[in-house]
Amino acid sequence: MTDTIRMSLADIEALSSRALMCAGAGAEAAASVGRSTMLAERDGIASHGLMYVLIYAEHLRCGKVDGAARPVVSRPGACVITVDAASGFAHPAIDAGFPLLIDAARQNGIAALAIRNSYNCGVLGHHAERIASAGLLSLCFTNAPASIAPVGGAKPIIGTNPFALGVPNGAGAAALVIDQSASVVAKSEIARRAAAGTPIPEGWAVDAEGNPTTDAGAALKGAMMPSGGYKGFGIGLMVELFAAAMTGATLGIHASPFSGTSGGPPRTGQFFIACDPSLTSNSFFADRLDALLQAIDAERNARRPGSRRLESRRMSVREGVAISRALLARIEILARS
Numbered sequence: 001m002t003d004t005i006r007m008s009l010a011d012i013e014a015l016s017s018r019a020l021m022c023a024g025a026g027a028e029a030a031a032s033v034g035r036s037t038m039l040a041e042r043d044g045i046a047s048h049g050l051m052y053v054l055i056y057a058e059h060l061r062c063g064k065v066d067g068a069a070r071p072v073v074s075r076p077g078a079c080v081i082t083v084d085a086a087s088g089f090a091h092p093a094i095d096a097g098f099p100l101l102i103d104a105a106r107q108n109g110i111a112a113l114a115i116r117n118s119y120n121c122g123v124l125g126h127h128a129e130r131i132a133s134a135g136l137l138s139l140c141f142t143n144a145p146a147s148i149a150p151v152g153g154a155k156p157i158i159g160t161n162p163f164a165l166g167v168p169n170g171a172g173a174a175a176l177v178i179d180q181s182a183s184v185v186a187k188s189e190i191a192r193r194a195a196a197g198t199p200i201p202e203g204w205a206v207d208a209e210g211n212p213t214t215d216a217g218a219a220l221k222g223a224m225m226p227s228g229g230y231k232g233f234g235i236g237l238m239v240e241l242f243a244a245a246m247t248g249a250t251l252g253i254h255a256s257p258f259s260g261t262s263g264g265p266p267r268t269g270q271f272f273i274a275c276d277p278s279l280t281s282n283s284f285f286a287d288r289l290d291a292l293l294q295a296i297d298a299e300r301n302a303r304r305p306g307s308r309r310l311e312s313r314r315m316s317v318r319e320g321v322a323i324s325r326a327l328l329a330r331i332e333i334l335a336r337s
Contacts, residue, residue, distance in 0.1 A: 005328060006320040013038035016053050019335040023057035025067035025089070032091035036122040041321045044312030047188035048123050050327055055259065056089075057334055062261040065089060065119040071096040079104050079111040082247075085118035087265035090142070093118050094127060094270065102134045105274035113272040114247040120144075120258050121270050125179030125306070128166030132174035136274040138166040143243035143268050146252040147187050149223035151230045154210030156223045159252040159268075160187055161239035168277070170286050175293065178305045182236030183224045190219050191259065242271040 007015075017034030021027060033056060041049035059065045069088025073096050075081050081100045085093035097113045104111035121127065121142050131138035144159025162181040169175035184204050193200050194216035205219030206212055213219055226232030244251050249269025256263025277285035296302050 003325055004322040005325055007323050007328075008320050009038050009042055009316060012041050012050065012321060012323070015331060015335055016050065019053050019331050020056060020060070020067075022335055022337050023067070024060040025056075028095075029067055029069070029089050029092045032095050033089050033122070036091055036126065039126050040123050041323075042313050042316040043123070043126075043309040044316070045123055045309070047186055047192070050323060050331060052122075052188075053331055054327075054334070058261060059119070064256065064261065064263070064265055066265065073097060073100070075100065079108045080114070081111070082114045082116070084116055087117055087267060088119065090115060090118035090121035090268075090270055094121065094272075097272075098127075098130065101272060101274050102131065102136065105136050105276055106134075109279040110273070110275045113270075113274075115270040115272075116247040116249040117265070117267040118249070118269060119266060120268075123179065124162045124164040124270075125166070125177045125309075127270075127272065128164035128179065129174045129177050130166075131272065131274050132166035132168040132177065133172055134274075135168045135170065135172070135276070136166075137168060137277050138164075138275070139273045140164040140166070140270070141239045141242040141272075142270045143240050143249065143252050143255075145255040145257045145266055145268070147224045148183055148226050148233065148236055149206065149210070150233050151226065154206060154208070154223060157253055158182065158233070158236040158240050159255075160224065161236040161243070161252070163235065163239050167289065169289075175289060176305060177309075180227070182226055182232050182239065184227045184232075185224075187224060190216050190224070194220055243269045246271050 013034050016037040017030045020030040020033055037049055060067045066087045069086040071093040072084040081097050083093045083097040093115050101111050101113040124140050124142050128138045128140045141163050143161050146156035146159055148158050149156050160181040160183040164179040166174050167176040190200055199214040200216045202212055202214055205222055205224050207218040207222040247269035250267040255266040255268050296304055
């Protein structure tokens with residue numbers, strides 16, 4: 001018997017939702033996060049897939065995230081929507097705000113959605129893709145508990161702080177999604193290697209004294225390195241300003257970690273900008289986009305951003321997803337509890 005089993009996307013979503021409800025999430029929150037979990041597994045992003053359901057459950061039970069929270073939506077301006085996630089998951093808060101965001105952007109050409117007091121929002125690129133599927137160009141930000149030190153420093157100041165760009169194809173889908181963090185690698189990858197007792201490549205992190213390390217455990221006690229040096233740290237600062245300062249959410253230096261049970265709700269934030277490209281480009285947006293994509297495709301061995309995720313997506317839809325039997329057993333126990 002192999003160590004993995006193939007699961008359909010529908011089964012992954014159903015299992016995730018059921019396990020989250022058993023851990024204390026309300027039905028709407030569990031459905032929203034369960035779908036996000038399925039999308040991560042579908043696209044080969046295992047770090048935000050089923051393995052994270054165990055962390056979600058732990059945090060529901062210790063109170064780091066409020067499974068019964070109800071997002072509070074307000075509209076302080078014609079083009080501005082705000083949602084207070086009330087220490088709950090970011091996913092249902094995003095679900096509550098997106099219809100208003102998309103409608104406002106279509107009416108006014110551009111609109112913004114600010115979410116505060118939320119928990120981890122999963123794969124940011126999936127939210128960007130959702131806006132792009134509505135025919136709008138999107139720019140998305142989310143901050144995280146501090147884990148990256150400034151170049152030359154040892155103390156973490158900002159989180160991995162990803163941003164995402166979603167580009168519409170004019171036919172109800174995304175032509176391009178760019179999703180990247182301010183760090184060299186996702187923190188979950190370092191945590192995975194620490195749990196497995198395997199080293200990390202040099203250049204990923206420093207230890208608590210600011211010295212380069214290949215010890216994953218020491219890296220978790222130290223700080224992650226920004227991608228591209230000072231340029232990556234600058235991108236992370238930009239994300240922090242949009243996702244925390246612009247929303248009124250908690251700064252990464254004050255937020256409790258997304259791992260472990262200490263510290264209470266992190267109350268981080270997300271910020272989304274949606275634009276109608278036809279209103280500023282005199283209808284030339286599609287032509288310019290096609291020219292860019294054709295130029296990339298014409299280069300031998302070149303890959304569009306996000307192409308690996310799309311390859312994983314096609315395979316997952318066709319064949320299902322290979323899931324560790326050991327991980328599946330733990331989640332099934334949770335889903336029966």
